């Protein structure tokens with residue numbers, strides 16, 4: 001499989017180059033040049049497979065030509081073997097035609113593990129074959145950092161540095177990062193905000209000497225391999241609830257649009273999906289776009305679901321690329337206008353076409369808390385403030401013939417304060433993490449000073 005940039009100017013790349021490159025050189029994002037196709041019989045044939053076996057079938061066409069099938073199979077089996085539930089991604093019934101898929105049984109209890117556990121192994125595999133090493137640097141406001149650290153720990157060809165704003169992530173989130181004692185994991189608590197950490201990462205990537213010397217790389221959600229790994233659980237869920245003989249609709253709590261875009265990929269690959277309902281918090285740029293046809297930036301406001309506190313959904317570019325049908329120059333212009341003016345209209349025809357597949361709804365913090373309480377008291381399912389937004393928009397969406405599956409993206413114990421306040425119940429950490437607060441922590445505190453941070457990274461590597 002070859003990959004092409006959404007902006008149309010960067011060279012086409014193979015899977016392993018796309019994996020290591022992340023962002024295309026023309027500023028675009030990579031997409032496969034065509035969608036692998038699965039027939040109704042292919043999908044029927046997936047019934048009864050384990051999660052990992054189904055994931056191999058769904059993903060292999062994307063890596064074919066770069067990784068032999070046996071090797072790929074081993075990497076996938078290994079990625080999911082230690083998840084905390086035998087089904088990996090269990091589905092639970094909330095109502096006659098409504099289900100929730102729990103995507104929080106990975107090592108850090110958020111759905112990001114489903115992609116990052118595989119990504120870390122793919123990086124190591126490809127780097128080893130090439131005889132290369134990389135230094136991954138990232139900034140986190142919570143979930144991404146721990147999932148990336150868990151994915152990269154003890155991998156021979158990777159060193160990982162994660163910066164978090166000192167004192168501004170929750171205790172659970174910090175400890176999930178700082179209690180990992182692996183030699184190749186380096187936690188930095190920066191005396192500053194998340195934006196300061198993010199700016200430091202950007203500045204390091206823009207310093208070409210530093211970037212080349214350390215072979216810097218990133219595992220953020222614009223990496224195609226993360227989307228690819230997420231496509232698997234859409235097939236998984238749909239097959240469990242009756243695909244290909246019954247249609248499935250998905251409800252997805254959305255921030256960067258990566259998770260829900262993976263569902264769109266599954267639909268392009270032949271999975272019978274009857275549309276997507278996007279859920280947002282008060283940072284509702286996507287909801288406003290689908291409801292009005294105009295995309296307008298506003299300032300980011302903190303909410304109970306911090307992983308969705310986003311104004312620019314970077315992966316939305318991949319959906320737009322489908323609707324610009326290969327006209328990368330026009331897409332580039334529209335997105336440049338958006339950055340400059342804070343507002344853009346992608347055209348009525350495109351908007352209407354996108355509205356055939358996507359509807360959207362937002363919940364503010366009060367509605368989020370009420371929904372946590374309602375679902376808990378009516379169904380017994382204790383949901384975190386992100387997951388509940390997906391379940392609520394699934395419940396409130398227009399009824400169709402399809403079964404609706406909402407994606408639960410984090411374990412309630414990651415957000416104990418909000419869950420306790422809303423439901424009256426304190427969510428316990430799963431047993432394998434129950435000693436999290438007894439473990440030793442290791443991290444270094446650094447001033448918010450770019451040169452100091454760079455020097456620290458270079459010294460640590462030496």
Ligand SMILES: *Cc1c(COP(=O)(O)O)cnc(C)c1O
Nearest residue numbers: 255256257258259307386409410
């Ligand atoms: C990252 C995250 C999201 C948002 O996912 P996107 O792929 O950015 O849309 C939602 N919920 C949780 C818990 C997350 O960690």
